[in-house]
Amino acid sequence: MLNLDRLSREFARQAAISSPSRREGAMARYLAERFSALGGVIEWDGTGAKINGEADNLIVRFAATGRDAAPLMLSVHMDTVEPCANVQPQLQNGIFTSAGETILGSDDKSGIAEIIEALEILREEKIPHGPLEVVVTVCEEIGLLGAKHFDAGRLASRRGFALDTSGVDKLILTAPAANKLHFTITGREAHAGIAPEAGISAIAIAAAAISRMTLGRIDFETTANIGTINGGIATNIIPRRVEFKGEVRSHDPLKLEMQTRQMVAAVEEAVAAAVRSIDGVLIRPEALCQVVAEYPRMAVLADSLLVQGAVAAAARLGRQLELLPGGGGSDANIFNSSGIETVILATGMTDVHTVNESVALADMAGVAELLVEIIRTA
Ligand SMILES: [Zn+2]
Numbered sequence: 344m345l346n347l348d349r350l351s352r353e354f355a356r357q358a359a360i361s362s363p364s365r366r367e368g369a370m371a372r373y374l375a376e377r378f379s380a381l382g383g384v385i386e387w388d389g390t391g392a393k394i395n396g397e398a399d400n401l402i403v404r405f406a407a408t409g410r411d412a413a414p415l416m417l418s419v420h421m422d423t424v425e426p427c428a429n430v431q432p433q434l435q436n437g438i439f440t441s442a443g444e445t446i447l448g449s450d451d452k453s454g455i456a457e458i459i460e461a462l463e464i465l466r467e468e469k470i471p472h473g474p475l476e477v478v479v480t481v482c483e484e485i486g487l488l489g490a491k492h493f494d495a496g497r498l499a500s501r502r503g504f505a506l507d508t509s510g511v512d513k514l515i516l517t518a519p520a521a522n523k524l525h526f527t528i529t530g531r532e533a534h535a536g537i538a539p540e541a542g543i544s545a546i547a548i549a550a551a552a553i554s555r556m557t558l559g560r561i562d563f564e565t566t567a568n569i570g571t572i573n574g575g576i577a578t579n580i581i582p583r584r585v586e587f588k589g590e591v592r593s594h595d596p597l598k599l600e601m602q603t604r605q606m607v608a609a610v611e612e613a614v615a616a617a618v619r620s621i622d623g624v625l626i627r628p629e630a631l632c633q634v635v636a637e638y639p640r641m642a643v644l645a646d647s648l649l650v651q652g653a654v655a656a657a658a659r660l661g662r663q664l665e666l667l668p669g670g671g672g673s674d675a676n677i678f679n680s681s682g683i684e685t686v687i688l689a690t691g692m693t694d695v696h697t698v699n700e701s702v703a704l705a706d707m708a709g710v711a712e713l714l715v716e717i718i719r720t721a
Contacts, residue, residue, distance in 0.1 A: 362448070370422075401421070414473060422489075453506075470715065514688055520636070522636055562598070654666075
């Protein structure tokens, strides 16, 4: 039977443990103990040392109990964004919030608590299930670092659910791939009042470059942005150097490539247009354009067994799962690219990454019940 009290205590206990990215040590120790008590076999993957963090990714295996089924992965992440020092979770009218000026950490501790409650129910009611592999990653919030260092070969599962999105009864099937762009433009410094003719403004080149770019929502599945710009020293100096950074996301790898190229070309064209002869010498400003693939796309089909299994499980509970596209990158992108078909299940969390974050106990209970039904029939 679902135990609201147990679920509530579990979530509150986790929320009170500070676990910012790279400093997940206390949380990792707590989880290892908690999952061990549930009969899980604990494995650490050595990722912490590689990413300068306190904790490794945690893998917890639960053997099959009287049911012959393919292994199933359940994934969550143990780190949270800041501010998260001394979180004081408060439960009022069935809704958890943080008491002070901190986040709550329901991203992603609601998901962890839901998995634990589901495991409690499976055990208590001796419900037969296939092999389960719970993966709790570190450093998800700072570029999916834990998942990127995770070796999917450690898992027997080739399908799974990542519990890591806001809302209720939602399943995310697709997410874009993303590139990060970092541009550095070097012009020529000169006194702005005495010898402006001797200078080439890096800021002016950047302005020309950015205005040549197509940005914002490019089409229904592609977006682009320049998010930061830094440069210049003083109002009386023609700036020599400026740096600006942006990103492109698309569900279509070809569009991702085309949009990225368009932005790089805009910079190259603006730089070429700024070449000038100064005192009889041709001065060429320079552009350094760095493109880094941030994460690959994910695209699970709605008629896949994984999705249809979850939809049917929800229907048996009298609920309807909404199948949706996602707009961001998460651990699930990485798992999918490593050959583990993974969809993202909503945990009930809301207003994440803000101090107004909250999660309703009843919504967490609903997810735990759904998990039991999914696992029972997966
Ligand atoms: Zn998250």
